[in-house]
Amino acid sequence: MTGATPPALPLGLAGRTAFVAGGGSTGPGWSIGRAACVTYARQGASVCVADRDEASAAETVRLIEQEGGRAVALVGDAADAQDAERLFAEARAAFGPIDVLHYNVGIGKVGGAAATSAQDLARIHAVNVGGLLLATQAVLPDMLERRRGAIVAVSSIAAHRYLGYPHLAYGVTKAGVEQFIRLVALEHAASGIRANTVVPGLIDTPRIATTVAAQFDADDFEAARQARAKQVPNGRMGTAWDVAHACGFLVSDAAAYITGTTLMVDGGITGKYV
Numbered sequence: 001m002t003g004a005t006p007p008a009l010p011l012g013l014a015g016r017t018a019f020v021a022g023g024g025s026t027g028p029g030w031s032i033g034r035a036a037c038v039t040y041a042r043q044g045a046s047v048c049v050a051d052r053d054e055a056s057a058a059e060t061v062r063l064i065e066q067e068g069g070r071a072v073a074l075v076g077d078a079a080d081a082q083d084a085e086r087l088f089a090e091a092r093a094a095f096g097p098i099d100v101l102h103y104n105v106g107i108g109k110v111g112g113a114a115a116t117s118a119q120d121l122a123r124i125h126a127v128n129v130g131g132l133l134l135a136t137q138a139v140l141p142d143m144l145e146r147r148r149g150a151i152v153a154v155s156s157i158a159a160h161r162y163l164g165y166p167h168l169a170y171g172v173t174k175a176g177v178e179q180f181i182r183l184v185a186l187e188h189a190a191s192g193i194r195a196n197t198v199v200p201g202l203i204d205t206p207r208i209a210t211t212v213a214a215q216f217d218a219d220d221f222e223a224a225r226q227a228r229a230k231q232v233p234n235g236r237m238g239t240a241w242d243v244a245h246a247c248g249f250l251v252s253d254a255a256a257y258i259t260g261t262t263l264m265v266d267g268g269i270t271g272k273y274v
């Protein structure tokens with residue numbers, strides 16, 4: 001055998017800049033976006049933590065800096081074209097061209113076709129898919145010029161399965177996220193740019209206190225958490241870290257041959273029959 005072997009799992013992002021749209025958290029604790037920001041910083045990246053909630057973006061930056069990492073908080077609406085342009089200009093001013101884009105922002109409204117107005121669908125689509133378009137447009141020129149870049153977007157198993165309650169606009173727009181990423185990946189596969197989607201299952205983040213608890217027993221959040229965990233074949237909800245580590249792998253050189261894929265991070269629930 002000849003030639004050098006690659007380093008063991010090349011997960012490092014030293015010298016690279018990561019932009020996380022939705023890097024704060026809707027409540028105290030570890031959201032997927034916050035855990036992803038910290039993960040990228042631990043891999044050596046400089047991290048742009050963008051969120052519409054200034055305080056939660058600042059908290060993510062504080063957590064990174066206390067570990068010795070580099071990060072900046074950027075405040076704006078990911079679905080607003082002017083905000084997006086400004087956010088990416090601020091990001092470049094802070095840490096240079098973007099190497100890693102992580103689109104984490106996702107909203108929904110519980111309800112089926114009868115309970116979902118055209119306005120609801122348009123609003124949710126604008127945030128879940130429209131914001132991803134704006135962010136991708138903002139990073140592509142840098143990535144194409146330097147012939148390198150990694151994009152990861154966060155979908156949901158709701159794009160693949162009925163979850164036991166109607167969540168139509170969320171599921172439809174998350175399915176859109178997956179095909180958006182697949183098409184970007186294929187269009188730019190020969191240009192050194194990779195794009196993939198992670199598909200979280202039932203994850204124990206602060207968000208479920210408001211959005212999911214009501215589906216089980218709104219008065220007893222602990223019972224709601226346990227009911228959610230029981231649905232998963234491996235017996236527990238995922239953590240924000242379970243998802244963040246999958247993202248950290250996908251945007252690293254360890255995943256150099258992976259593009260256009262959807263990586264289920266779901267404890268096996270998608271393969272389950274009942």
Ligand SMILES: NC(=O)c1ccc[n+]([C@@H]2O[C@H](COP(=O)([O-])OP(=O)(O)OC[C@H]3O[C@@H](n4cnc5c(N)ncnc54)[C@H](O)[C@@H]3O)[C@@H](O)[C@H]2O)c1
Pocket residue numbers: 021022023024025026027030031032033034050051052053056076077078079104105106107127154155156157199200201202203204205206207208
């Ligand atoms: N928690 C789960 O069980 C679960 C499961 C599957 C998929 N997901 C997806 O994972 C992602 C993160 O989920 P999470 O639980 O960490 O949620 P989260 O709501 O805590 O985090 C999302 C962040 O995005 C920010 N945000 C929302 N709209 C924004 C906008 N228009 N512009 C800028 N920032 C905005 C919020 O302020 C928040 O900080 C979402 O896309 C969600 O749909 C979550």
